Amino acid sequence: MRNNSFFKIILIAITVVFFTSCDKDFNTIGGDLIGNEHFGLVNSNYNVISYNQKIGPIQSNNLPVNALGVYEDAVFGTTEASFATQVILSPSNPVSVNPVIGKNPVIESVILNIPYFSTVTKTDPTSGESTYRLDSIYGPEKSKIKLSVYESGYFMRDLDPLTGFLEPQKFYTDQADDFNNLIASARLNNDTDVSQNDAFFFNPDERKETTTVDEKETVTRFAPAMRLFLNKDYFKTKIIDAAKKIDGTDPGKLTTNDVFKNFFRGLYFKVEKSGSNIGQMAMMNFKGGTITIKYKEDSSATEGERVEKSIVLNLTGNTVNLLSNTNATDYTNATNPSVIDTISGDTKLYLKGGEGAMAVLNLFGKTDVRGYDEDGKPTVGSNNVPDELDDLRNPTDKKKLLINEANLIFHVDGAVMGTNKLPNRMYLYDLKNHRPILDYVADGAGLLVYGGVLNATKVDDKTYKFRITNHIRNLINNKDSTNVKLGVVVTADINNSAMNILRLPLKEGTTLTRAPQASVMSPMGVVLHGGTANVPEDKRLKLEIYYTKPN
Incomplete structure (x- = not known):
């Protein structure tokens, strides 16, 4: 009888430990199981300041594959x-x-x-x-x-x-x-x-x-x-x-x-x-x-x-x-350093492979609040408007958020691109440190969870989506982590995360020193909607976060 009672106590203890462990792991495990239906989750959209950046002459020796020929693109x-x-x-x-x-x-x-x-x-x-x-x-x-x-x-x-x-x-x-x-x-x-x-x-x-x-x-x-x-x-x-x-x-x-x-x-x-x-x-x-x-x-x-x-x-x-390159007028103008708006962001984002252009992203940025500089440090702005990242890190009710999923969604500017062929994939990376973000590193073969794949199911609204759940979790849960700027480029090979050097002296307006090698290998280009207020809301670049709050 005593042995039976002892084993019952051990069984109950193990059960309690098991469910406690499952509860602690909910934040990580839950995010990987989330699909397109987000039952019982809270959804919020956050600002992304995004602007154009010309790349300029870049290292192109010993590439895995090389372009040969003439490519005429009406947009670029x-x-x-x-x-x-x-x-x-x-x-x-x-x-x-x-x-x-x-x-x-x-x-x-x-x-x-x-x-x-x-x-x-x-x-x-x-x-x-x-x-x-x-x-x-x-x-x-x-x-x-x-x-x-x-x-x-x-x-x-x-x-x-x-x-x-x-x-x-x-x-x-x-x-x-x-x-x-x-x-x-x-x-x-x-x-x-x-x-x-x-x-x-x-x-x-x-x-x-x-x-x-x-x-x-x-x-x-x-x-x-x-x-x-x-x-x-x-x-x-x-x-x-x-x-x-x-x-x-x-x-x-x-x-x-x-x-x-x-x-x-x-x-x-x-x-x-x-x-x-x-x-x-x-x-x-x-x-x-x-x-x-x-x-x-x-x-x-x-x-x-x-x-x-x-x-x-x-x-x-x-x-x-x-x-x-003989660049088209609109593309030349959009990537002109004198018109790029690094504070409020650009309405149209021009991404072009080769000796091309990319977009720079500042997550949680607003025009009337502090954003984050290239070192990830807050910039000075209006103090009477709360910072979005601070709100997530320090909620007013002191209840820590459980981040289930975070996505960046880019919408193709169909009016500009017309019937132009679109790149099959884009690459999002840590611009400051010239390396992949956590979600890229954590993904498996094909990087399908990380994403960046063209979704053309809606003819009038083609999109590219990146799953950046781990990146956002790290920003919120580790308050010492730096909110670095992100770069996004077209890519010829999503499995290639190598970086190539830009030629010195840098062209006027270019602050980059490196850019992704796989972008150099692609002749393709795409124009995306930015995150400014004059972009229709349903086409606006946004960061969407799904989360739950503990009771």
Whole structure:
């Protein structure tokens, strides 16, 4: 009997502890379970001061993907994206470092090949032929651009001498003149087929090659790619004649890649508009590109016989994306430092990738009360109006709020954007410390809770929503936490939170020193409604918080 009573007491004690623990965890657990229905919760909207910020020239070297082409946008203007890359001798398949060239070499072809990002949409079961859709392409299908490929005379060093060769060398979006002034060859893609140069376009068609062995034909199919025929005479002089010969002579230019990268400093892909064509832009993985030099030479084993050989060059090493912008008038005016309203906020927010623009957010800001400066400290304002964040931290009834959910909701300015293509995603981050906010860090694969995804279910009211519950909880519960300003940009890759350096000296009106790398990689732009009083209330940028108050 005594044992039974003892176990009953233990069971009751455990039950009490369990429910007490659950109650303490309600604030955290409850927020993760909240959906679109907020039964029994109090909802309040809070002010957000938001304004435009031009980014300016920014570090664009060694990006994961690079833009190439012309993108014409009615709202933001026209961007021309050129590209430069070092070239290295392939270390494998075949080994092209320090090749030995036989007698009487003659080049058969020099082919530049860079795969596009593409998706198979249909495959013919009879012929095996596939239809592809090119991904990450912007502008009208098959619209032409002028593409010129040159040898670059600009040496892209690995380390920065200004840092005592302790830091990597940085290259920036506005350095096109540096490469234009040091072009080291005539145009290499000088084929008579204008689709190779003056009227180039990103071709979505599958390519096939037919080979015959013992009277049997074999068809090999290839996904869409940039495939350019480069000048054979040039590569005969630059590569074949510069390599070690079978007779022992050696100019010493292809002995190692360190020597080769100084001898052949790389390729410069220069882009211009092609006549009246609007043009197209593609995001490309140049590091997957190759130059294959196929040649024939005398056989060393059989007199009179010719053998086929090849040298492969990889488009790896240092790279830089070079951007030239002709901005639309409204975009230029909206991001002019003289008209940006950092106190009351801007009515329209212009977000543009590349060498573009972003929005700066000051949560809990009001025009007639103190807001928060770039260090997160309160600024001086009217003392007779309470501060919203202080009210949440110190409620008048002394009852601590349980924050269940907090969202930032941006509305697309449909009247301005019209039928323009919209970015699929935006990135919200801690502007002061150049790092993700807590909700980004806490989220899982895909960052779907954190959000920033375009919601186009309502044609007349497209939105982007960020869940910033953890960020707001931290601000309210930890009174020593700093209410830092937030930045929001378009992004090409939500999983990339790296930051790139802006070029010094900074452009007038730019106070940033860094901006998100994934924004540099995107050519897209969007205009959003700000949080000012003259924006219709249902379209106004707002911070909405759902919370419960303990009884």
